[in-house]
Amino acid sequence: MTPPREEGPRTACCICGNDNASTFLEVSGKSIVRCRACGLVYTADFHQADTLYAGEYFTGPGRYVERDDTFRSLFEPLVEKIRRIKPCGTFLDVGTGVGVLMEVASGKGFAVKGVEVSNWASAYAREKKGLDVVSGRIEDAGFGDASFDVIVLNHVLEHVEAPKFLLAEIRRILKDDGLLVIGVPNAGSLMGALLGARWASWRPDEHIWHFTPATLLTLVKAGGFDVIRWEAKDNSHVTGWGAKDLAQRVINAISVMANKAEAMLLFARKGKRVTT
Numbered sequence: 102m103t104p105p106r107e108e109g110p111r112t113a114c115c116i117c118g119n120d121n122a123s124t125f126l127e128v129s130g131k132s133i134v135r136c137r138a139c140g141l142v143y144t145a146d147f148h149q150a151d152t153l154y155a156g157e158y159f160t161g162p163g164r165y166v167e168r169d170d171t172f173r174s175l176f177e178p179l180v181e182k183i184r185r186i187k188p189c190g191t192f193l194d195v196g197t198g199v200g201v202l203m204e205v206a207s208g209k210g211f212a213v214k215g216v217e218v219s220n221w222a223s224a225y226a227r228e229k230k231g232l233d234v235v236s237g238r239i240e241d242a243g244f245g246d247a248s249f250d251v252i253v254l255n256h257v258l259e260h261v262e263a264p265k266f267l268l269a270e271i272r273r274i275l276k277d278d279g280l281l282v283i284g285v286p287n288a289g290s291l292m293g294a295l296l297g298a299r300w301a302s303w304r305p306d307e308h309i310w311h312f313t314p315a316t317l318l319t320l321v322k323a324g325g326f327d328v329i330r331w332e333a334k335d336n337s338h339v340t341g342w343g344a345k346d347l348a349q350r351v352i353n354a355i356s357v358m359a360n361k362a363e364a365m366l367l368f369a370r371k372g373k374r375v376t377t
């Protein structure tokens with residue numbers, strides 16, 4: 102099976118295939134639209150620059166290599182949540198980046214593998230950290246059926262051209278009692294509504310799909326998964342106590358309570374069937 106690779110501007114919704122969308126927002130000269138049929142918000146005419154995931158993406162100021170420790174402190178609690186459902190076993194990190202989640206999961210006893218489209222990042226994870234990372238797309242990795250107990254897509258699905266294809270491949274390589282974990286930004290968040298085009302997670306050069314809880318659920322269910330746990334996560338890591346920090350803390354607390362946090366995390370198991 103090969104994934105659909107579209108030529109030219111992207112116009113169709115990845116959930117229902119409809120190309121009838123209304124204007125939603127303009128961000129940095131890029132048009133973000135909303136599918137009239139299912140409500141999915143997406144970047145119209147998305148075009149990914151060939152060099153997007155080159156070294157600079159990971160090594161630039163404030164980027165992944167520099168913030169290794171920050172990500173480690175975020176991934177520790179994530180892996181603990183996973184362990185409460187799956188205490189050990191084989192673990193695949195899709196979209197490994199520079200390998201921090203793999204290191205944390207490995208440190209907690211999982212047998213970890215990764216797959217990463219960026220040649221730069223996958224080479225870094227292999228050479229600097231000794232991790233087992235395949236360069237390329239998941240379908241290039243040749244994983245066998247029912248190979249993994251846990252598969253994680255942490256802030257990856259919004260970047261992927263063909264999410265339904267990816268979920269189908271994940272369903273094939275996940276064990277029948279395996280666990281799928283997906284984290285994505287929440288386009289229905291309170292901060293998104295308050296900041297409009299200034300919200301940091303639109304990133305129309307990188308993010309194709311802007312999921313809300315409803316559209317993510319539709320996609321995951323259609324892909325043949327049953328959601329077993331759902332979490333609103335705030336994305337703004339506030340450390341200070343100044344006036345601005347306090348305002349952000351209040352917004353975060355309200356957002357989480359209202360299920361309108363800036364990011365969402367879901368845990369799912371294989372369901373009975375895939376809807377096409």
Ligand SMILES: [Zn+2]
Binds near residue numbers: 114115137138139141
């Ligand atoms: Zn749609």
